[in-house]
Amino acid sequence: MLLRTKLHGKIYEFPDIRLLMGKANEEKSGDRLAGVGAETAAERVAAKLILAEVPLSVLRENPAVPYDQDEITRVIQDAVDESVYNEIKDWTVGEFREWILSDTTTTEMIHRVSNGLAAEMIAAVTKLMSNLDLIYGAKKIPVTAHCNNTIGAPGTLSSRNQPNHPTDSPEGIRAEIYEGLSYGSGDSVIGINPVDDSYSSVSRLLDMTYDIIKTWNIPTQNCVLSHITTQMKCMQSGSPVGLVFQSIAGSQKGNDSFGISVGMIDEAYELAKKHCFPKGPNFMYFETGQGSELSADAHNGWDQLVMEARCYGFAKRYHPYQVNTVVGFIGPEYLYDARQIQRAGLEDHFMGKLTGIPMGCDACYTNHARADQNAIENLAVMLTAAGCNYFMGLPMGDDSMLSYQSTSFHDAPTLRQLFKLRPAPEFEKWMEDLGLIKNGVLTEKAGDPSIFLKR
Amino acid sequence: MDDTQLAAIVDAIVRELKESGAVKPAASSLDSQAASVSTNLSSPSVVPVKSRTSGSGVNLSIDLPDPTTPQARNTPRVKNPKDSNGLRALMASTTARIGVGRAGPRYSTASLLLFQGDHAVTQDALYRDVDQKLLDEFNLFTVQTKVKGGKQEYLLRPDLGRQLSDDAKRTINEKCQKNVNVQLVVGDGLSAAAIEANLRQIFPVVKQGVQNAGLTFGTPFFIKYARVGVMNDVGELVKPDVVVLLIGERPGLGRAESMSAYMGYKPKYGDTDADRDVVCNIFENGGTNPLEAGAYVVQIAQKMRKNQASGVKLKLAK
Numbered sequence: 001m002l003l004r005t006k007l008h009g010k011i012y013e014f015p016d017i018r019l020l021m022g023k024a025n026e027e028k029s030g031d032r033l034a035g036v037g038a039e040t041a042a043e044r045v046a047a048k049l050i051l052a053e054v055p056l057s058v059l060r061e062n063p064a065v066p067y068d069q070d071e072i073t074r075v076i077q078d079a080v081d082e083s084v085y086n087e088i089k090d091w092t093v094g095e096f097r098e099w100i101l102s103d104t105t106t107t108e109m110i111h112r113v114s115n116g117l118a119a120e121m122i123a124a125v126t127k128l129m130s131n132l133d134l135i136y137g138a139k140k141i142p143v144t145a146h147c148n149n150t151i152g153a154p155g156t157l158s159s160r161n162q163p164n165h166p167t168d169s170p171e172g173i174r175a176e177i178y179e180g181l182s183y184g185s186g187d188s189v190i191g192i193n194p195v196d197d198s199y200s201s202v203s204r205l206l207d208m209t210y211d212i213i214k215t216w217n218i219p220t221q222n223c224v225l226s227h228i229t230t231q232m233k234c235m236q237s238g239s240p241v242g243l244v245f246q247s248i249a250g251s252q253k254g255n256d257s258f259g260i261s262v263g264m265i266d267e268a269y270e271l272a273k274k275h276c277f278p279k280g281p282n283f284m285y286f287e288t289g290q291g292s293e294l295s296a297d298a299h300n301g302w303d304q305l306v307m308e309a310r311c312y313g314f315a316k317r318y319h320p321y322q323v324n325t326v327v328g329f330i331g332p333e334y335l336y337d338a339r340q341i342q343r344a345g346l347e348d349h350f351m352g353k354l355t356g357i358p359m360g361c362d363a364c365y366t367n368h369a370r371a372d373q374n375a376i377e378n379l380a381v382m383l384t385a386a387g388c389n390y391f392m393g394l395p396m397g398d399d400s401m402l403s404y405q406s407t408s409f410h411d412a413p414t415l416r417q418l419f420k421l422r423p424a425p426e427f428e429k430w431m432e433d434l435g436l437i438k439n440g441v442l443t444e445k446a447g448d449p450s451i452f453l454k455r
Numbered sequence: 456m457d458d459t460q461l462a463a464i465v466d467a468i469v470r471e472l473k474e475s476g477a478v479k480p481a482a483s484s485l486d487s488q489a490a491s492v493s494t495n496l497s498s499p500s501v502v503p504v505k506s507r508t509s510g511s512g513v514n515l516s517i518d519l520p521d522p523t524t525p526q527a528r529n530t531p532r533v534k535n536p537k538d539s540n541g542l543r544a545l546m547a548s549t550t551a552r553i554g555v556g557r558a559g560p561r562y563s564t565a566s567l568l569l570f571q572g573d574h575a576v577t578q579d580a581l582y583r584d585v586d587q588k589l590l591d592e593f594n595l596f597t598v599q600t601k602v603k604g605g606k607q608e609y610l611l612r613p614d615l616g617r618q619l620s621d622d623a624k625r626t627i628n629e630k631c632q633k634n635v636n637v638q639l640v641v642g643d644g645l646s647a648a649a650i651e652a653n654l655r656q657i658f659p660v661v662k663q664g665v666q667n668a669g670l671t672f673g674t675p676f677f678i679k680y681a682r683v684g685v686m687n688d689v690g691e692l693v694k695p696d697v698v699v700l701l702i703g704e705r706p707g708l709g710r711a712e713s714m715s716a717y718m719g720y721k722p723k724y725g726d727t728d729a730d731r732d733v734v735c736n737i738f739e740n741g742g743t744n745p746l747e748a749g750a751y752v753v754q755i756a757q758k759m760r761k762n763q764a765s766g767v768k769l770k771l772a773k
């Protein structure tokens with residue numbers, strides 16, 4: 001394999017697809033940590049120049065982890081629609097980029113081609129996209145799903161009500177849920193990250209959230225984001241489960257370190273279809289984020305963008321209701337500053353949509369990264385322009401349990417009003433009936449959690 | 456579109472902007488700038504302004520109380536709440552920022568500035584070291600991971616924070632009793648303040664609890680620049696049944712005292728987070744109380760020994 005170019009008179013050569021892919025990435029601290037990042041800005045562009053000429057078939061034939069060693073590779077490769085693949089396998093990555101952006105390429109055409117793609121092809125074209133390309137491209141690929149309500153329809157923006165509490169206090173969590181609902185957060189899910197992963201604690205929170213949903217007749221679903229084994233036990237014991245959650249990684253070894261496997265998620269998916277209380281047909285919720293494979297030394301020498309794309313191929317197997325990257329969640333060792341977090345957020349959202357999954361984003365940062373709330377507000381505006389399905393809703397964006405900051409209860413209504421978007425239709429109707437929203441704008445009544453104290 | 460059409464559109468827009476006050480005639484731009492500074496300061500503010508002048512601002516005097524006191528923090532910012540006592544009760548039930556009010560869909564000014572004030576002090580915890588006096592109090596000797604280049608390197612090289620330096624291995628080999636039932640280790644992690652806030656309470660409870668259960672406690676020590684994965688090295692060296700690592704969690708907004716206890720049964724090279732358990736969010740006044748957490752840690756250690764497993768394996772064994 002010869003991978004060589006000249007740039008400004010200098011020769012650049014790359015030994016294999018793995019390094020070419022790594023060096024073609026925009027700058028990330030995690031790629032540097034993995035030893036695959038470009039040494040100079042010129043080397044990065046040289047890698048992109050060559051990548052633009054690589055046929056898509058070569059990427060399919062060079063998966064990040066070999067087929068016989070990795071069940072995630074097998075899930076992705078086995079799901080490729082061979083007839084679609086045969087139509088596109090000779091396109092170069094550069095041609096693929098232009099095809100996606102072309103005015104004659106429709107949403108339907110992209111949805112069809114999605115089924116012929118492997119994760120490495122999706123990652124490759126993402127590397128050639130500028131930020132505005134990623135926004136424009138993703139906007140062309142709406143992906144909707146349905147559980148108790150509809151997420152991702154064009155013209156809507158949803159919000160996960162994330163009422164985390166440092167001791168899982170049901171009263172405290174209830175108070176936060178009320179605050180969020182009063183701003184119109186909760187149409188994606190009322191989803192709690194539990195401190196205590198035990199069955200008794202998780203099932204208690206499922207009961208409590210279900211009670212709120214029933215009392216107020218809210219067209220939404222609940223979820224407690226414990227380890228999936230705990231949620232499986234809850235389903236089997238008859239707890240009211242809305243969505244079934246798990247964090248996933250892009251390699252078998254990465255998932256090993258999360259204590260999961262394809263077989264385990266298959267089993268959970270079967271339980272979900274049988275036991276979850278909402279209508280469906282989409283019952284699964286996954287979170288991802290660049291860097292978690294490298295963190296578990298499970299990246300097989302590949303860059304974090306490729307490993308992230310593989311998560312989406314894995315997620316697609318389960319027809320999820322929602323998937324979001326938690327971009328910026330782990331820390332500066334993978335995404336150093338606001339600029340890297342913003343870039344990764346746009347990349348992940350685009351890759352998810354191109355994979356064909358209903359993609360949202362936890363646009364966030366930790367206090368040890370070089371970022372602040374303004375940076376995250378910027379990212380949320382960019383992603384809304386890109387057609388992102390949903391964001392997190394946290395009390396002022398501050399998660400006092402997970403110790404990071406994300407988007408807030410206020411951000412969803414602001415972005416909706418700014419971009420003339422609406423909550424999920426069933427949820428908007430519910431808000432209107434309660435008098436919280438009118439013509440897409442919050443009413444005087446909104447923002448007051450005490451309205452939920454009496455029914 | 457031709458040029459005249461374009462000019463007409465531009466004219467109309469400029470007229471509209473002028474009427475709305477968004478643009479001012481060019482001549483007076485200096486005056487209006489000066490004026491806008493003083494109006495900003497004296498315009499209706501949610502924070503109490505002691506003395507407010509009506510005229511030119513010459514006698515302006517602003518002297519504010521600290522907005523970060525518990526009382527100031529718990530002030531509801533919702534205009535005309537339906538149930539104001541109820542609202543206070545809701546706010547008292549959580550450390551989360553609720554009842555914060557709004558301006559249109561955005562935050563009230565007081566809530567916005569309090570958030571920014573908290574963010575401003577948050578990062579300090581990362582760059583501090585654990586107080587040596589505290590470590591001396593518990594006779595903890597100190598070893599270091601392979602991180603040599605200070606906190607900045609610690610932040611960017613988690614791989615180095617998961618391995619003990621050769622010096623550290625030698626010291627531990629010399630000083631520690633081997634094959635004990637429970638080996639307690641303290642690590643700075645991402646917050647020195649977390650260790651300082653909780654160690655005095657949790658340490659005696661764990662030690663007592665272990666000994667009361669008839670188990671051996673070993674020789675505890677401190678690891679500087681530690682990540683959770685360093686437990687594997689400790690397990691290989693000391694060969695205990697259970698390793699308990701008390702470590703500082705990443706600092707939250709305005710709060711850096713949250714600590715975790717990560718635990719594993721016979722940790723060895725290659726073990727992952729799937730082989731571990733954690734008791735997290737340990738802090739007083741709002742989190743899991745360190746005394747309670749200590750008792751919980753002892754309980755889990757016993758469960759691990761009984762099932763000869765930890766992490767997901769322990770979960771599935773139960």
Ligand code: B12
Binds near residue numbers: 248
């Ligand atoms: C960062 C983080 C993660 C990151 C870790 C990646 C990384 N390289 O840092 C990611 C996103 C991968 C993650 C995943 C999960 N996490 Co987590 N995570 C955290 C968080 C927010 C901060 C941890 C921290 O400050 N560590 C301190 C530094 C110094 O440690 P470190 O060496 O840099 O990082 C290690 C630990 O953070 C550890 N870790 C992270 N999460 C978990 C969870 C468990 C059960 C274990 C054993 C270890 C572990 O992984 C890192 C690499 O070794 C805590 C919340 C908190 N307040 O502590 C939750 C937290 C520890 N995680 C939690 C959970 C439930 C999970 C998941 C099981 C979620 C899921 N359903 O899949 C998964 C899988 C965990 C596993 N077995 O591998 C719970 C644990 C609850 C409990 N009592 O068991 C917590 C408390 C948050 C919560 N309430 O949801 N997590």
